[in-house]
Amino acid sequence: MNAAPAPVTLRRHGSVAVVEIAYAPVNPLSKGVRTGLVEAMATLKADPTVTAVVLSGGPGRFIAGADIREMNAPPDEPFLPDVVAAIEGLDKPVIAAIDGATLGGGLEVALGCDARIGSPKALLGLTETRLGIIPGAGGTQRLPRIVGIAAAIPLVCEARILKAKEAHALGLLDAVADDPLAAALDFAATAQKRPLSALPVPEGDAAAEQAAADAALKGAKGQPAIGEAVRVIRAAREGTFADGLARERAAFLALRESSEAKALRHLFFAEREAGKVPGIEGAAARPFAxxxxxxxxxxxxxxxxxxxxxxxxxxxxxxxxxxxxxxxxxxxxxxxxxxxxxxxxxxxxxxxxxxxxxxxxxxxxxxxxxxxxxxxxxxxxxxxxxxxxxxxxxxxxxxxxxxxxxxxxxxxxxxxxxxxxxxxxxxxxxxxxxxxxxxxxxxxxxxxxxxxxxxxxxxxxxxxxxxxxxxxIGNRIYAVYRRHAEYLVEDGAAPEEVDAALESYGFAMGIFAVSDMSGLDIAFAMRKRRAATRDPNERYVTIPDLLCEAGRLGRKTGSGWYAYDTAGKKSLDPRTADLIAAVRTERGIAPRAFTPGEIQRRLVCVMANEGAKELEEGIALRASDIDLAFVNGYGFPRLKGGPMFAADQMGLPAVLAEVEAAHAAGGAGSAPSQLLIDLARSGGSFAAWRKTNA
Structure with a gap:
């Protein structure tokens, strides 16, 4: 068997050395690539006949970012900051020839070079905040030295991906050329060593920097990485460059282990798994022009x-x-x-x-x-x-x-x-x-x-x-979610308390506000359609039906669970409270209080339980598909990773106990799934489970 080609190779163009990364398909920063780059820099440092270096990813590439196959593995040396330090510390100018996606750690490598030349199709960005972390190899310290603090904050916090023209205008690219490798080789003849670490952070407009920080924090939506990014970028002027690197690295390492980063990594992998569908291997799509x-x-x-x-x-x-x-x-x-x-x-x-x-x-x-x-x-x-x-x-x-x-x-x-x-x-x-x-x-x-x-x-x-x-997948679980939210209301929680608990958890809107926005008649029609087949042992809450029968269909009629003015502004409606109180009295229910945590646990757990039933039945292929559905279609907070991921993080024995309580409250249709019972007893997880006969 032939050995796999080395991911990093060296070749010469006279006194200029070309270091080429060749790790298909996108040159991710795998251990082999990191090791190869460090070794190449050591070799070149010891060679007096080399006057300059060009770092290339080959045609159509540079370095797309981290190796997703290593993302959830323990970090392994050499670490990326060591790679960037080796490039920047070389006593010869290094020019990056960029011909493709250069994101995250890939851009940090490019920023460790003394110049950057890109093709018109180059894409550059520090995208780490999408995974709940910040750049950890100098990106937050080198970027401000090119673009200033006010511009660096949105670039990092919004994980912007720049096209070549915009990157050139900002100074991230020194030039744009159709053949960046050839242009880099020409540039190398007169290139000078000019590491970004030796440059000061440009003095900026304090008001603009504050405005950028305020805007980033306002849009953070509870993501800790945004606040940390703002902090370390703004501190780039404080102390030495080494001090800035130390602040950045400490924040990066802490964020990497956060629950938010784990949730976002989970969704990152889920997106890549979703298209892998058994039974369609080799099937070609039909035309759809x-x-x-x-x-x-x-x-x-x-x-x-x-x-x-x-x-x-x-x-x-x-x-x-x-x-x-x-x-x-x-x-x-x-x-x-x-x-x-x-x-x-x-x-x-x-x-x-x-x-x-x-x-x-x-x-x-x-x-x-x-x-x-x-x-x-x-x-x-x-x-x-x-x-x-x-x-x-x-x-x-x-x-x-x-x-x-x-x-x-x-x-x-x-x-x-x-x-x-x-x-x-x-x-x-x-x-x-x-x-x-x-x-x-x-x-x-x-x-x-x-x-x-x-x-x-x-x-x-x-x-x-x-x-x-x-x-x-989605509406089946959502129906259970809504039903149990209605049970909570009938048992004593006010609709606005349920909504506030959900919004505190990370939902943009609570379930009753969403129902008003969609129109209560939609779910009412569905309930009437299902009435003939509904299990008589399933608890049924009549409150939403009574709202519909009174013509209170939500925002479009000016009232539903809430009241709305002509501009659509929501307010509490005493008629809703009176209707709920009357139903409780009629049914002999003594209302009790629920804490926000109790509301959140109940609703997340019943969603996960219904998801487990879908997994058992083969309706969903994997737990992560359910998470993707709820994050992308139903407003489940990305920082919580979806209901199945959240249940795994909660611990399935605790989820089972909560579902058993929900079953006691809801009757038929709310029983714990056999899958949840089995996994809770065996110490398993939804993430690791696969249907054996799928």
Whole structure:
């Protein structure tokens, strides 16, 4: 067996040495790369015939960042600060030739060089805060020496990724060249040693620096890394450069072990696992250059916008021409805010809308590659649509439903080609929300599932594959979450107390405020649909039904769980409190108080328990998929990692005890899952569990 090629190699161009990193596919900073760089610097330091060094990642690359395979392993020498110190400490100028992504530790390596030359496709950024940490190899100390403190704070705290032109304007790149390696070799002939560590931090505008710090802290949303980044960047002027490195490293090491960083690392890996779906290995996606959307309401318009943004051609179908034109107007309106903010130009909007064809002509669907039905959530409505699609859409085209609850297999069986049917459950607003729940029916073909995943990638969504059941992954768990929140209210907690506890936990909005925003009639219709099959031993809270029957449907009617003024501002509604009190009296419930911690534990644990049932049934492939769904689609705080991760961190014996209490409060449907029982007793975790017969 041939030995693997060395990840770092040396070659000569006269008196200039080229150190090339070749560790496919993106040159991550693995132990082998770090070791190779340190050894190369030692070799070059001892060679008097070398006058300058070019550090290259090869065509299309430099160093993309950390090696994700080592992220959760104990740190191993040489550490990245030692690598950067070896580069910066070389007694010869080092020029970085950057031709691709240069992120996190990759940019810290580049900042250890004496100059940086990038190609037009170079991307640069210190992105560590996305993982709940800060740069730990001098990034917070060297960056301010180039751009100043006021500019460095948002670059680090917002984990911005700069294109070559912007990086050059800021001074991060000394030059932009089509062939950065050739340009670096030319530059090396006259290059001088100029380490950033020897430069002072430029004097800046104190007010601008304070404003940058205030803005970063305001947007931190509870993430400790942001505050630490601001602190160490602002301290870059204090003491020596070595002092700054020591402050940075201490903060980095502490943050790396924080619960927030562990949660963000978990989600980082979860995103990379989500696309690994058993049964579709080797399946090629079908083409989807042209897509049709059936239904031009709020959801259909959002889906159409997301498709247009990705460069696809979209046919928007409605019941008549007036409705189709109204739908096109709705799509156009979705660009008003980004156009006003400058995120898109008028020319870009015009180009996208030019690819939109609103129509009431179903025959126009004969040539499209993929159809997404986004009609009202009613089985009769969807049945009529899919029967029509079966007759007009060409063989081999993918037929997708945006259903959020209904039986996908029943929908598929209305066609003569159930293998072409898949669920694509978008989340409102569909043009903005990250999650796309991809529902695999019993007969969905592997290449159709591959097509759905390919579409998700194309339009920038986070796909999570779900099996077919009522509510799929997300709404099934959300229904349990809402039900137990209602139990808490009936038992004594005020709706605003539940919401405040959830917001304190990290949710942007509490569940009752979200219900008012969505409209209470949506869940009311779902409950009525399920009424005939509801277990009589399941506790049922009538409070939300009574609100709906009184015409209090949430924000759109001016009242729901809360009252709303004409501007949509929320306030407590004494009529809600009176209604809740009357129901408690009628049912003989003596209200008791709940602490925020009790509310948080109860609701997180019942979510995790229902997730465990989905794992048992194969509805979800892995616990991390459930976490991705809730973080990206339901507002679960990223810093908590999702309900399954949070349960693992809590300890499954404690979760089981809480679920047993929830079962006593809720009756049928709330029993602990067998998986939770087994894992709690064996000392296992959801993260490590895999369904053996998946």
């Amino acid at each position: 042209s897509v049709a959307v059936i239904g031009a309401g709020t959801m259909g318009a959002g889906i159409a916008s997301a498709l247009l943004d990705a460069g696809l051609n979209v046919t928007l179908v409605e019941r008549d021409e007036d409705a189709a034109q109204a739908g096109a107007t709705r799509v156009r309106g979705l660009y008003d805010r980004p156009l006003k903010s400058g995120r898109v130009s008028a020319a870009q909007v015009d180009e996208r809308l030019a690819r939109l064809v609103p129509t009431a002509d179903w025959d126009s669907l004969s040539a499209v590659d993929l159809v997404i039905e986004a009609a009202f959530e009613d089985m009769d409505v969807k049945a009529d649509i899919f029967r029509r699609l079966d007759t007009v859409v060409r063989p081999g085209a993918v037929l997708a439903s945006n259903t959020s609850y209904l039986d996908l297999d029943a929908i598929a069986d209305l066609t003569s080609r159930p293998e072409d049917v898949v669920g694509l459950h978008f989340f409102a607003p569909a043009n903005l929300m990250k999650l796309l729940e991809v529902v695999r029916g019993a007969k969905t073909a592997p290449d159709v599932l591959a097509t759905a995943l390919g579409l998700a990638k194309k339009i920038g969504k986070q796909p999570v594959v779900a099996g077919n059941c009522d509510g799929f």
